Amino acid sequence: MEEVERYHKVVIYFFSLTGNTLKIARVIKKVLERRGLIVKLRQIKKNITIEEADVYGVGTLVMYLDIPKIVRETLSKIPKGAKVFCFITHGGVPGTALYTMTKILKKNKCTVIGAEKFVGYDSWTPYLPFKLQWGRPNEYDLKKAEYFGLKIAKMVKQKKTSEEKVKLNKLLKIFYAFLRFVQKKLLIPKIKVNKKKCRKCLICVAKCPINAIKVVEGYPQIPESCERCYFCEKVCPSNAISCNWTLYRIVAAFYVPLLKIYWKRR
Ligand SMILES: Cc1cc2nc3c(=O)[nH]c(=O)nc-3n(C[C@H](O)[C@H](O)[C@H](O)COP(=O)(O)O)c2cc1C
Numbered sequence: 001m002e003e004v005e006r007y008h009k010v011v012i013y014f015f016s017l018t019g020n021t022l023k024i025a026r027v028i029k030k031v032l033e034r035r036g037l038i039v040k041l042r043q044i045k046k047n048i049t050i051e052e053a054d055v056y057g058v059g060t061l062v063m064y065l066d067i068p069k070i071v072r073e074t075l076s077k078i079p080k081g082a083k084v085f086c087f088i089t090h091g092g093v094p095g096t097a098l099y100t101m102t103k104i105l106k107k108n109k110c111t112v113i114g115a116e117k118f119v120g121y122d123s124w125t126p127y128l129p130f131k132l133q134w135g136r137p138n139e140y141d142l143k144k145a146e147y148f149g150l151k152i153a154k155m156v157k158q159k160k161t162s163e164e165k166v167k168l169n170k171l172l173k174i175f176y177a178f179l180r181f182v183q184k185k186l187l188i189p190k191i192k193v194n195k196k197k198c199r200k201c202l203i204c205v206a207k208c209p210i211n212a213i214k215v216v217e218g219y220p221q222i223p224e225s226c227e228r229c230y231f232c233e234k235v236c237p238s239n240a241i242s243c244n245w246t247l248y249r250i251v252a253a254f255y256v257p258l259l260k261i262y263w264k265r266r
């Protein structure tokens with residue numbers, strides 16, 4: 001009990017659009033609480049201030065084979081020397097995400113006490129018709145989250161913590177960077193607001209996870225800083241933010257079935 005009290009507060013920051021990462025974060029929170037720790041869950045937002053804590057957790061969805069900029073910024077704000085665990089949820093190709101997280105933390109002289117990836121159904125708009133990883137995180141993933149939570153609880157209580165290392169092959173890094181470039185520069189569509197359809201309800205403004213949409217004459221305006229998560233397109237009740245996914249869907253039709261076969265065997 002003495003050891004638990006020395007590290008009693010854990011804050012878990014999470015970035016989740018459709019709830020997969022939040023589900024995992026909640027399981028980890030529960031496990032840590034069962035082990036006597038005080039745990040707070042905090043959604044990652046623009047200009048977030050980091051609370052004081054003994055241990056931090058950061059969880060995010062994977063976007064474009066890496067982590068969103070807002071998560072990078074949050075990771076860099078974590079106090080130097082802190083003990084941190086990180087986790088991601090992904091739809092099948094996690095890319096450099098976990099590697100990037102640990103790299104930022106190490107640059108900040110933090111001790112990475114755990115790093116884990118979990119599968120979540122793929123919420124990437126052009127993949128939705130393929131129902132990739134449908135139903136996940138499932139019981140298996142939630143169990144894995146429990147084990148991860150137990151591992152973290154053990155690390156928190158230990159006097160000496162061993163550091164988690166995430167390695168990534170150099171060639172793979174280059175390959176992922178190339179894929180990211182193709183996706184972002186050639187395949188993803190522009191986000192446009194159709195003023196004729198827009199009812200000025202501003203739901204998109206309220207739901208933008210990075211709080212980036214400006215309002216001009218009552219209409220939403222997509223800013224330069226947009227993370228291209230397309231969540232605004234998903235939540236608009238009037239289909240006023242409709243993007244042209246044709247090219248991406250055609251390309252995806254070639255490789256997504258292969259991804260499905262790959263994941264069926266795992
Ligand atoms: C814009 C966007 C890009 C994505 N890119 C990837 C990716 O490169 N690799 C991957 O495995 N999953 C990718 N995904 C899928 C998500 O990482 C996955 O569905 C995740 O579990 C969603 O978590 P959430 O429900 O917490 O938002 C992407 C999803 C979105 C919305």
Ligand code: SF4
Binds near residue numbers: 201238
């Ligand atoms: S959610 Fe759709 S209808 Fe509402 S303000 Fe945004 S674009 Fe317009």
Ligand code: SF4
Binds near residue numbers: 209211213226231232
């Ligand atoms: S795609 Fe839409 S919801 Fe996502 S960051 Fe850009 S403006 Fe915000």
